[in-house]
Amino acid sequence: MSSTRFILPTAFAFALSACGGGSSSADITGTGFVSLGVTDAPVDNADAVVVTFTEVQLLGDDDAVRQTFTLDTPQQIDLLALQGNNSAFLVEGEEVPVGTYEQVRLIVDAVAPSCNNIPDPLPSYITIDGVDYPLVVPSGAQSGLKFQGPITVAAGQSAAYTVDFDLRQSIAERGATNCYNLRPVVRVVDNAEVGTLTGTVDPDLFADAACASADPTTGDGGAVYVFAGGTTVPDDVDTSTEEDVDPLTTALLTPVTDESDAVVGYEYEVGFLLAGEYTAAFTCQARDDNSEQDDAIGFGDVANNITINADGETTVNFEAAAETSPE
CATH class of the missing domain: 2.60.40 (Immunoglobulin-like)
Incomplete structure (x- = not known):
């Protein structure tokens, strides 16, 4: 064909920046502000892909945790609803030391890899034809979902980044267990460069x-x-x-x-x-x-x-x- x-x-006005953040309250010699959101590229044949996020970590190139943000309330987000330019912030306008953070780690609440003793309600799940199936995130609650950055924060400035999940490449049925694996294929992008x-x-x-x-x-x-x-x-x-x-x-x-x-x-x-x-x-x-x-x-x-x-x-x-x- x-x-x-x-x-x-x-050209058009397009900006996603840290809400509530700004240079006026930051130490311009040593700190800045960071925001981190999530979005997704969709998948066919699913009504929803819901993941519960509990913590965000910024790591150095040596895998050492530099900053940890424990969410006061776990955020249960339907990634499938975040298409195109839609995103949801996990962290907004948090003050952090300046520098480059080489990796991002997201801690999630999901069904255990054994797919036994399924909790109710499901912490993370995929909905297909109106039925919710448990979503397994291997090591999601232990080592987390770890992605390469980098995330760079300049003195006195606000930096906003987005983790883009490609659900089409990330989800696969887990044999005959009625569970699905989420092995994320993602990009981490600087919102100022997109x-x-x-x-x-x-x-x-x-x-x-x-x-x-x-x-x-x-x-x-x-x-x-x-x-x-x-x-x-x-x-x-x-x-x-x-x-x-x-x-x-x-x-x-x-x-x-x-x-x-x-x-x-x-x-x-x-x-x-x-x-x-x-x-x-x-x-x-x-x-x-x-x-x-x-x-x-x-x-x-x-x-x-x-x-x-x-x-x-x-x-x-x-x-x-x-x-x-x-x-």
Whole structure:
């Protein structure tokens, strides 16, 4: 399937900073403020992915804990609700010594790896077709979910970072136990260095025979995959060791309707992309993309050499090719 695209870079006001923080109360010789939030790239076939966070730690390059923030009230967050530019802060405007923290560790409350003695209510869970299944986070309550930074805090300044979970690559069913593993694939990004990719998808792209598993009424099964670099050949999400390039992140589609509630198109939004060059590709076979294996999903349209600017928005619209009449 071929199509034409419109790539329209524009500038817009985009800032996520520490709330309640500021340089006026900080020791400009030795402390600054840090905020840390979470967001996610979504997964198909789930209604919710809820994780309970209890503590945030900042570590040095020697794995030693430099700062610990124990949450007064554990935060139970539905990561699936945090798509696009939506995020939720775990830590906001906390004063810390200046310097570079090489790693972030999130302590979570989840079902034990044995998946026995399931508590009620579930601390962390995935909801599929209205049913809640226990979510297991290996070592989540002990060594935590540890991610590479770095996080840099300057004297007297506020720094805000976001941990971006890619749920499409992070969740897998745990055999026949009725439990699911969360092995996070994440990015930690500086909010001052990120921009946004947005756009629309032509509903005619769902007319292809390859889109049999997609629902053109809701857009389910359709997704936009984003790859780092300007000339990447798009590929599925998998654990293969072959020299292919997995997507950096993905975005689901939101239907756009007219006054009669008829679907006239779809919108998508990918937030928290570091400034740089990217490739974006539309697929109507996202439901068939199993992260545990190599799937031969197809991409109906590919846009190369997309530039994302910090504090900016770039628009890429995927449109079906116009039919040509025979001469």
